[in-house]
Amino acid sequence: MTDMDDTTPAELDAVLTAASAAARPLAALRPRERVALLTAVADTLDGAADELVPLAGEESGLLEGRLRGELLRTTVQLRSFAAVLEDGGCLDAVIDRALPKTPLGPRPDLRRMLVPLGPVLVFAASNFPFAFSVAGGDTASALAAGCPVVVKAHPGHPRLSVRTAELIVRALRAGGAPEGSFALVTGLETGRSALLDPRIKAAAFTGSVPAGRALFDLAAARPAPIPFYGELGSLNPAFVTPGAVVARGAEVAEGYVASFTLGTGQFCTKPGLLFLPRGHGLDERLAKAARAVPATRMLHPGVYDGYRKRSAAMSTADGVRTLVEGGTGEDLTAAPTLLVTDVPTLRRHREVLLEEAFGPLSVVVEYADEDELLSMAEEFEGNLTATVHAEPAEADLVRPLLAVLSERAGRLVYNGWPTGVAVTAAMHHGGPYPATTAALHTSVGSSAITRFLRPVAYQDIPQDLLPEALRDDNPLGVPQRIDGD
């Protein structure tokens, strides 16, 4: 795919040396100075939309409207992390002043705050060439945290990656960031070498389960293991109650088709399964909606080939019926495919049907009764999202269903659809394995910054030697929790 040469080992070494050298001065910048850097990057990218969007379109096949929206999302995200920094609460400054007497003896002056981890390696994704790539949420949150960033480019959009990186470097340089604060590298082997390098202190990844797990294993096996924030795979099951079918079955069917076909089904939050009560009578609606969606281009040959194999395996599994056969066409295109099965078949073909199919395919699963629905819900592994469509009178079913799902998903959606991840403080984009390799963390939403920060406590340090965020005179004006108040 790529017309770029892979980064050589010598080039990577230089990049990592520069990132390592940048770590301390970047960490030493005041939060407001980092706010200015993030804002400068956002402004630069917004200003280059007319250049970047066509480039992204050429390389990804995505349409202009979608790409303009995605670029806006990317710069909104950069600005939102700037706002998080401006607020200062993310430093989690806590001050417990000395106490001459406690039940456990005298207490020293103790102050704790979060500090940057050091250089972060970001593996870019292919499905969002802006929002989860070179200037995406991982880069934004790591820079906001004060960590130098090395992005391993995704080969699906090489020229866009290089150009985005140039613009970021230019904006950071103009804003006074230390040299080495940001770099782009290319090549599978380069990514692996960087991940194993002791100068890299954390990594973030969005992609497939096999690739993500292989990298997670490398990170964990290092002499000094590092946090690896991998967002791997998610089925995003959606559960429709009998009441919801009666009240608004057609609307549910249409919303579902729109959600699973969005972006040619290449979203991490695509609903891969829709549970409907047996005898739902929505086949025709579903088929009509799915057939109305035209074939669209998939991202790159790797995704396209994988989709062809997965959809063939799923649709030929014994007990699975094809309601709509969308198929794939020339030029990497695919039209929606809709399969139908029941819970016993889902259980029997777990390995085939309970794996993410990246592309415009989803499976309608007919359940016999509430017990079967609840017991099946208990069998799910980790997911980014789980969705419930229900009516107010059905709380006796919905309450236990949400309880089960909250143990297995990072976000619960009610009478809506999981695609479309709002950029807001309360968002959580994560979940138990295999949705992510780090269920405590999120890659979207303001707390994504905490992935790249670690606490340090300062005991009896004189005022003039303390970090500004922990000083009594609080020159940065950050929130400080003092003596538990």
Next chain:
Amino acid sequence: MTDMDDTTPAELDAVLTAASAAARPLAALRPRERVALLTAVADTLDGAADELVPLAGEESGLLEGRLRGELLRTTVQLRSFAAVLEDGGCLDAVIDRALPKTPLGPRPDLRRMLVPLGPVLVFAASNFPFAFSVAGGDTASALAAGCPVVVKAHPGHPRLSVRTAELIVRALRAGGAPEGSFALVTGLETGRSALLDPRIKAAAFTGSVPAGRALFDLAAARPAPIPFYGELGSLNPAFVTPGAVVARGAEVAEGYVASFTLGTGQFCTKPGLLFLPRGHGLDERLAKAARAVPATRMLHPGVYDGYRKRSAAMSTADGVRTLVEGGTGEDLTAAPTLLVTDVPTLRRHREVLLEEAFGPLSVVVEYADEDELLSMAEEFEGNLTATVHAEPAEADLVRPLLAVLSERAGRLVYNGWPTGVAVTAAMHHGGPYPATTAALHTSVGSSAITRFLRPVAYQDIPQDLLPEALRDDNPLGVPQRIDGD
């Protein structure tokens, strides 16, 4: 050491089934109900001090005063996590209400909070039979988070472990906790099996680097990896400036000896290295102070044997001089040993001298000048603590030294000593690898609870189906961050 039989596989299976069954009802308890449980455990243990302290003394060889203090610390810790729960801020409730219009389109109602991970496996340590064992900080913070706890007993104090567990189970049962909320298991193989069991969702460990790393590797290699919070090894270097030697050299020497010999040197925060400027003239003071400390009993034969081997290897390394030869005696006793070397020797014998020696031994390292001191500081791996003794006029040296150390240690101590870990919100007991396997987290201090919590976002969920902490009427009265305010 143990007179208990190991837990059988069938018994372990029953324990894990019960813990798994307890997870949902325990998570569903209101924070105040969990406050009552923690308080009941603390009250019960306080009430049993006259029974527990002698038992602990018999099995650990530790003296009564120390053990009474440690038990108090343990119950203060349980009560402090109860206070954290009572405050409710640890739930991190964030509410972003729906917005019909944002630059990225309409925003749904999004609410996020932290929920318990599920059953937690705690590997008890030997050196604090109360505070880092069955009822220690890991257990307290996991129960506070709402997670059932399975403790793998340390064989160094088997009867105390069993008795403590009985008291915890009794207190939890009387307080209305679900059966299975707490259990004790024994045996090395039992611990490994439990760690690999899918019903265990996180693990915490305090112990040696080899044991901790082996368990970390198992946790990371699971089909579904889990967080492993290991506190492994730390050298806790202390750096003394020329000014501090002149101003209060004798005091520094005596404080150092008191710190590294405390608890027969068996503290994770023991200062293992003291950097002194060449020509410091403190040999006599140091030797006198070390010789004044009597031989005391070490915890168990495993620690004692390890200490004999490590101290022999260190004292016979070429370029290392023995200032005080404390040696070891009958009945597992050891008296302080003080070695002296210089920075080039430290570098040359990195493998021998830069490994933790658990026991009453420390190394004085003479540095030639400030450059040598700073460059050596840069060579340290992760530590729980780093200590600096300096005078106000030396800020030009201390400032860069603290900057270097803050990248390598979880707690910086100024003109004090690292032993004695205050139980307070601002405490951080953690650090980069190998101090811990999870540098973002702490095992002491109020944020230790976050190790066992994960975020869940609720999108457009009706009020009556939301967790109470996220409802508009806020019946729990927890802090809610609403629309960014």
